[in-house]
Amino acid sequence: MKPKLALAVAALQVLVLGFMAGQREWIMRTGTPLTLRTAPIDPNDPMRGAYVRLNYEISNIPAEFCRGETAQWIKPSDDIWRSSRLRDRVVYASLRINEHGLTELVALREVPPASGPFLRGRVVSANQNNIQVRYGIEALFMAKEAAVRMESMAIKEKAGAPLAVQVMVGSSGTAVLKNHAWEPLGLTLVLHRPAPAESSEANRFRPQQPINALTATLHNYGDKDFAIVDLPGGRSFRLVSNLLVNYGRYVPAPPSGAVAPPPQAAHVIVLKPGASHAIQIDLSRPDWWIRDTSKADAKATPLSEVQDWTASFRLEYIPPAAEVVRGLPHADLVRHVPLRSRAFSAMQGVD
Amino acid sequence: MCGSFPEVKYTDHLRAAPINRIAAYDSAGLPENNRAAYLMQKQVRWLMAEIDRWQAEELISAEQAGRLRQRYAATGPAVPWGLLVFATAGAIVVGLGVILLFAYNWDEIPKFGKLALIFGAVIGTHAAGIRLLARDGWQPRLGDALTLLGTMFYGAGIWLVAQVYHIDEHYPNGFLFWALGALAMAWAIRSTPNGLAAAVLITIWGCCESFDFHSPQYWAVLLVAGGILPLAWRQRSALLLAVALVAIQFLIAVNANYWGGGSHSLTASLALGVLLLAASRLSAIHRPDFAGAAAVMAFFGWSAFLVCAYLLSFHEAADNLLDWSRGNGSERPLAALFGWALFALGLGAWAWLARRALLLREITVHPEEWLLPIALVYCFGLAALGSRYWELLIAWSFNLMILGVAIMWMWRGCRESQLRPTVLGSLLLSAVVFARYFDLFDSLGSRGIAFIVLGGIFFGEAMYYRKVRRETGGGA
Numbered sequence: 074m075k076p077k078l079a080l081a082v083a084a085l086q087v088l089v090l091g092f093m094a095g096q097r098e099w100i101m102r103t104g105t106p107l108t109l110r111t112a113p114i115d116p117n118d119p120m121r122g123a124y125v126r127l128n129y130e131i132s133n134i135p136a137e138f139c140r141g142e143t144a145q146w147i148k149p150s151d152d153i154w155r156s157s158r159l160r161d162r163v164v165y166a167s168l169r170i171n172e173h174g175l176t177e178l179v180a181l182r183e184v185p186p187a188s189g190p191f192l193r194g195r196v197v198s199a200n201q202n203n204i205q206v207r208y209g210i211e212a213l214f215m216a217k218e219a220a221v222r223m224e225s226m227a228i229k230e231k232a233g234a235p236l237a238v239q240v241m242v243g244s245s246g247t248a249v250l251k252n253h254a255w256e257p258l259g260l261t262l263v264l265h266r267p268a269p270a271e272s273s274e275a276n277r278f279r280p281q282q283p284i285n286a287l288t289a290t291l292h293n294y295g296d297k298d299f300a301i302v303d304l305p306g307g308r309s310f311r312l313v314s315n316l317l318v319n320y321g322r323y324v325p326a327p328p329s330g331a332v333a334p335p336p337q338a339a340h341v342i343v344l345k346p347g348a349s350h351a352i353q354i355d356l357s358r359p360d361w362w363i364r365d366t367s368k369a370d371a372k373a374t375p376l377s378e379v380q381d382w383t384a385s386f387r388l389e390y391i392p393p394a395a396e397v398v399r400g401l402p403h404a405d406l407v408r409h410v411p412l413r414s415r416a417f418s419a420m421q422g423v424d
Numbered sequence: 425m426c427g428s429f430p431e432v433k434y435t436d437h438l439r440a441a442p443i444n445r446i447a448a449y450d451s452a453g454l455p456e457n458n459r460a461a462y463l464m465q466k467q468v469r470w471l472m473a474e475i476d477r478w479q480a481e482e483l484i485s486a487e488q489a490g491r492l493r494q495r496y497a498a499t500g501p502a503v504p505w506g507l508l509v510f511a512t513a514g515a516i517v518v519g520l521g522v523i524l525l526f527a528y529n530w531d532e533i534p535k536f537g538k539l540a541l542i543f544g545a546v547i548g549t550h551a552a553g554i555r556l557l558a559r560d561g562w563q564p565r566l567g568d569a570l571t572l573l574g575t576m577f578y579g580a581g582i583w584l585v586a587q588v589y590h591i592d593e594h595y596p597n598g599f600l601f602w603a604l605g606a607l608a609m610a611w612a613i614r615s616t617p618n619g620l621a622a623a624v625l626i627t628i629w630g631c632c633e634s635f636d637f638h639s640p641q642y643w644a645v646l647l648v649a650g651g652i653l654p655l656a657w658r659q660r661s662a663l664l665l666a667v668a669l670v671a672i673q674f675l676i677a678v679n680a681n682y683w684g685g686g687s688h689s690l691t692a693s694l695a696l697g698v699l700l701l702a703a704s705r706l707s708a709i710h711r712p713d714f715a716g717a718a719a720v721m722a723f724f725g726w727s728a729f730l731v732c733a734y735l736l737s738f739h740e741a742a743d744n745l746l747d748w749s750r751g752n753g754s755e756r757p758l759a760a761l762f763g764w765a766l767f768a769l770g771l772g773a774w775a776w777l778a779r780r781a782l783l784l785r786e787i788t789v790h791p792e793e794w795l796l797p798i799a800l801v802y803c804f805g806l807a808a809l810g811s812r813y814w815e816l817l818i819a820w821s822f823n824l825m826i827l828g829v830a831i832m833w834m835w836r837g838c839r840e841s842q843l844r845p846t847v848l849g850s851l852l853l854s855a856v857v858f859a860r861y862f863d864l865f866d867s868l869g870s871r872g873i874a875f876i877v878l879g880g881i882f883f884g885e886a887m888y889y890r891k892v893r894r895e896t897g898g899g900a
Contacts, residue, residue: 075612076554076557076558078612078613079550079554079557079571079609079612079613080550080554081612082605082608082609082612083546083547083550083551083554083571083574083609085605085608086546086550086574086575086578086581086605086608086609087543087546087547087578089578089582089601089605090542090543090546090578090581090582090585091543093582093585093586093589093591094539094585094588094589097585097589097591098589101589124587124590154754157638157639157754158754160637160638160639161594161637161639195594207592209591209592209593210590210592211592212590212591212592213590214586214587214588214590249589249590250589250590
């Protein structure tokens with residue numbers, strides 16, 4: 074036994090741990106801060122304990138964002154092992170910080186972008202519609218009780234509110250999760266379907282009818298007053314295709330020239346902490362119609378006529394910009410950050 | 425009193441081993457000098473206990489007892505094996521406990537407090553372990569256990585840092601880095617416990633990559649083969665060798681299955697088994713000082729062969745398991761490369777044995793052992809050609825092979841009055857008859873006759889075994 078060699082190996086083990094911790098600590102102190110939106114779920118790891126699994130908006134990347142070699146990965150192929158082979162390939166997500174301070178995906182490439190913030194990730198799976206990417210920041214480790222409580226909050230006390238996660242990004246695209254906080258505004262949905270014409274016994278084994286209306290509720294989960302803008306007919310909202318399920322086949326098709334009217338004083342509603350405001354939306358109106366892009370001559374139709382469970386959408390609350398509400402009462406309380414609901418399908422319910 | 429002891433009997437055993445090494449093989453393929461060493465230790469332990477008794481009964485004086493102990497205790501100082509075994513087991517359990525304790529994620533301990541704890545634990549245990557390793561007597565063994573504890577803390581540290589910084593990277597890498605740390609320490613201090621930890625961790629890493637990420641790593645096999653086997657050899661550690669061989673066999677079977685399907689997994693496992701049996705014979709001849717190696721390799725060689733042969737004795741399995749073209753793995757060329765490399769090594773080793781046994785007449789190879797290279801060539805040929813529609817031929821041939829091995833073991837066990845080959849042969853024969861009970865004999869009448877014949881063979885075996893034992897003076 075050579076004591077010097079043994080000491081060198083022991084020192085090497087300590088160095089490995091030191092490098093792991095030091096690299097992350099360095100990024101936390103010197104990296105570029107980014108804020109990502111996510112939704113938490115709660116699994117458990119036998120080696121690292123309880124954690125909250127974070128599903129970022131930029132984790133599932135639709136085909137339209139894939140550039141360079143990654144665009145080839147999503148093309149149809151007979152190679153059944155392609156997804157396996159692509160697994161764990163390093164990719165780089167180019168990002169931009171929008172006017173609300175949130176991070177948005179610009180493109181996914183197999184090489185780092187020349188400029189702008191980016192995250193280094195690894196492919197989890199790839200098919201012809203999207204690439205799922207893991208950035209190494211998908212786990213928020215915490216005590217078991219706290220993890221369970223966070224999951225419970227996502228369903229109850231903070232339902233519909235995104236979890237904003239602050240990460241610090243190093244020059245190589247390595248990200249370190251630094252902070253997390255619930256956003257103060259939440260959006261929940263209740264879907265409505267036409268009442269069945271026949272007896273309930275006859276309808277028992279029939280598929281449920283597509284939705285024809287919904288109730289969107291905005292919740293103030295914060296500790297301060299917030300103002301929201303509720304334009305008539307639910308015009309403060311819009312439908313957004315859920316590309317991960319309908320792959321861009323169904324798109325919103327409001328009448329051309331339809332523009333939301335400017336907000337007036339009566340449309341600004343102050344939400345006290347803990348207060349909610351429900352808005353009824355009639356989806357049979359042309360503003361909410363959709364179109365099937367897979368059919369060349371398809372016309373816009375109401376959601377209630379779409380018998381396809383992949384017709385999946387999100388409802389997005391789009392508050393007016395600060396200059397639009399300037400001069401209106403409580404304009405300073407208006408929160409200008411857009412907010413998306415969980416995905417819902419015309420034939421099924423809310424995810 | 426001293427003169428009445430057969431003072432050189434056990435040392436003669438050891439000295440004789442290299443001279444008689446060519447024939448030093450028992451009927452089950454295990455080397456005799458291993459048993460000799462075991463018997464010697466047992467005799468010395470008995471003698472030491474007797475000396476204590478004689479001294480207590482005042483048959484010999486304290487001085488005479490001391491001289492006797494000195495004379496027969498030349499095998500080295502008594503090692504407190506109980507302490508060392510429990511210390512090693514304790515190191516593993518404490519290490520796992522620390523991992524789980526940190527996994528609880530104590531909110532009360534600040535980030536740098538947790539890091540200081542784990543860094544301190546790694547440094548402290550390694551420092552204490554290395555200090556003890558430099559001492560004499562049994563303390564280096566305790567030092568070995570402490571360095572294992574340090575390596576366990578190092579592993580705990582990897583997961584703790586990941587937890588503290590919310591790192592959710594490719595998690596098998598955690599096991600890989602842990603394994604590399606253990607392997608480096610094992611080589612630095614020639615430590616069997618650290619080597620065992622490395623072998624287990626490399627296997628876990630390889631399995632996580634295969635099962636969780638469908639990304640089998642041939643590096644896992646190469647790391648065990650290149651990193652652990654030489655250490656086991658150098659340390660003359662049969663236990664480490666056994667664990668390394670289990671790891672290699674398991675990783676090859678799992679990886680080959682992912683790369684090329686079940687048929688590649690079976691042929692690669694068979695080739696490894698055939699290679700191991702040849703290696704065990706070569707080891708017994710050329711390395712008599714590491715008798716445990718031959719025994720371990722013979723055990724795993726025969727096990728791999730018998731498991732493969734038993735699977736192929738079922739015609740439903742034979743239909744699928746010997747046709748590479750039906751494999752649906754992701755890296756078939758890699759599977760073929762591993763399989764053919766093992767095939768070439770195995771066949772080469774057997775060719776060398778054949779030369780020594782058939783041309784030079786230096787060693788004896790039992791007839792049933794020749795079945796292994798024959799089965800290897802047979803299986804690889806069929807798998808390469810594609811064995812569709814030949815399943816009955818394959819099943820019959822492997823039934824006959826297993827029967828041949830069973831009968832040869834039983835016969836030689838009885839003839840040489842050795843219980844182990846007799847029992848193993850009988851168990852093997854029973855296994856074949858029970859397997860065929862379900863798929864070969866159609867009627868209850870045929871099944872009944874098969875069991876009557878099996879019972880008759882056992883009766884005959886028992887009578888013959890008893891007769892030989894009486895003739896050789898071994899009692900009934």
